[in-house]
Amino acid sequence: MNNLKFNHLKKLEIIIEGEYQEFATDLLDRIGVKGYTIVNNISGKGSHGFHDGHVMFNEDDVLIMIIAAVPESLVSPILQGFAPFYNEHSGVVFVSDIQVTRLVKFSDADSSTDI
Amino acid sequence: MNNLKFNHLKKLEIIIEGEYQEFATDLLDRIGVKGYTIVNNISGKGSHGFHDGHVMFNEDDVLIMIIAAVPESLVSPILQGFAPFYNEHSGVVFVSDIQVTRLVKFSDADSSTDI
Amino acid sequence: MNNLKFNHLKKLEIIIEGEYQEFATDLLDRIGVKGYTIVNNISGKGSHGFHDGHVMFNEDDVLIMIIAAVPESLVSPILQGFAPFYNEHSGVVFVSDIQVTRLVKFSDADSSTDI
Numbered sequence: 001m002n003n004l005k006f007n008h009l010k011k012l013e014i015i016i017e018g019e020y021q022e023f024a025t026d027l028l029d030r031i032g033v034k035g036y037t038i039v040n041n042i043s044g045k046g047s048h049g050f051h052d053g054h055v056m057f058n059e060d061d062v063l064i065m066i067i068a069a070v071p072e073s074l075v076s077p078i079l080q081g082f083a084p085f086y087n088e089h090s091g092v093v094f095v096s097d098i099q100v101t102r103l104v105k106f107s108d109a110d111s112s113t114d115i
Numbered sequence: 116m117n118n119l120k121f122n123h124l125k126k127l128e129i130i131i132e133g134e135y136q137e138f139a140t141d142l143l144d145r146i147g148v149k150g151y152t153i154v155n156n157i158s159g160k161g162s163h164g165f166h167d168g169h170v171m172f173n174e175d176d177v178l179i180m181i182i183a184a185v186p187e188s189l190v191s192p193i194l195q196g197f198a199p200f201y202n203e204h205s206g207v208v209f210v211s212d213i214q215v216t217r218l219v220k221f222s223d224a225d226s227s228t229d230i
Numbered sequence: 231m232n233n234l235k236f237n238h239l240k241k242l243e244i245i246i247e248g249e250y251q252e253f254a255t256d257l258l259d260r261i262g263v264k265g266y267t268i269v270n271n272i273s274g275k276g277s278h279g280f281h282d283g284h285v286m287f288n289e290d291d292v293l294i295m296i297i298a299a300v301p302e303s304l305v306s307p308i309l310q311g312f313a314p315f316y317n318e319h320s321g322v323v324f325v326s327d328i329q330v331t332r333l334v335k336f337s338d339a340d341s342s343t344d345i
Contacts, residue, residue: 004191004194004195004198006210011209011211015267025160035159035160035207036159036160037130037157037158037159037178037180038157038158038159039154039156039157039180039269040156040157040158041156041269041270041271042267042268042269042270043267043268043270044265044266044267044268045255045265045266063267065267065269069207069209076234079234079331080234083234092265092299092330093330093331094241094299094328094329094330095236095328095329095330095331096211096241096326096327096328096329097211097212097327098209098210098211099209099210099211100207100208100209100210101194101208101210119306119309119310119313121325126324126326140275150274150275150322151274151275152245152272152273152274152293152295153272153273153274154269154271154272154295155271155272155273156271184322184324211326212326212327213324213325213326214324214325214326215322215323215324215325216309216323216325
């Protein structure tokens with residue numbers, strides 16, 4: 001019988017100008033992030049995030065949002081990796097808690113939790 | 116006077132190849148999910164989610180993300196419903212906690228919480 | 231040495247018909263929201279959210295999702311501000327917990343937390 005298992009991960013939502021997509025995904029690859037999803041065709045305005053009081057986006061910038069689910073241990077390396085970039089460019093990273101599920105056919109001893 | 120009430124729900128973010136949209140929304144309908152939102156025009160790469168070490172997406176796949184807010188009791192039936200599909204196809208489901216608000220004009224005895 | 235700091239904020243995901251984008255962003259501006267991101271090209275169906283049993287969207291509505299990260303103190307004013315609108319129109323607001331990071335070069339006494 002199958003068991004439904006959850007891995008407790010951190011979701012990163014990286015909002016960045018579209019022209020820097022390859023920089024961002026290369027950085028994620030180097031740090032060991034195994035997958036990501038990219039939402040295209042987004043726009044933004046404002047100063048939330050890294051730089052208080054600094055206008056981050058103009059309304060006609062072409063932005064993307066890169067969504068990645070990573071173990072908590074990778075959050076800090078990724079954010080440290082992006083920090084020099086965000087000192088020069090607009091953007092923001094949101095971090096939140098998610099569960100990612102997978103079906104396994106037998107019990108194992110990893111960090112996931114039965115429900 | 117109006118009271119702001121929150122329903123504590125689970126947000127599902129179902130990332131799936133676009134050609135299977137109808138399969139996914141039919142499954143949600145059958146399980147009793149009353150609404151969903153679909154983000155089109157997304158792309159993805161990698162192996163996060165159901166299958167460790169299995170490349171899920173190619174960068175040029177046309178993906179969608181179906182967002183649904185559901186009571187916790189529906190999470191397991193939905194994930195069990197998707198499991199056979201994800202054994203054959205790429206994709207991932209993220210689960211997280213959200214509050215959904217609605218305004219009510221008088222107090223009631225449901226599971227929501229005043230703020 | 232840089233410290234990685236997190237601000238604990240609330241993420242609002244405001245799903246609304248695209249024609250009301252300016253109404254929504256004006257409301258956010260007036261309440262003091264400093265930035266937002268807009269996901270275009272989404273669609274939806276159903277009755278989740280404000281109005282139980284009320285069909286909110288038709289599948290061919292043009293919807294947008296406005297994402298904003300705000301201090302908890304702004305959540306209630308924003309939702310109260312949107313309530314009269316949602317009495318007349320379709321839509322839903324999801325609220326969830328997020329951390330937003332920024333790099334600071336020296337310690338300060340604000341509400342953020344070292345990790």
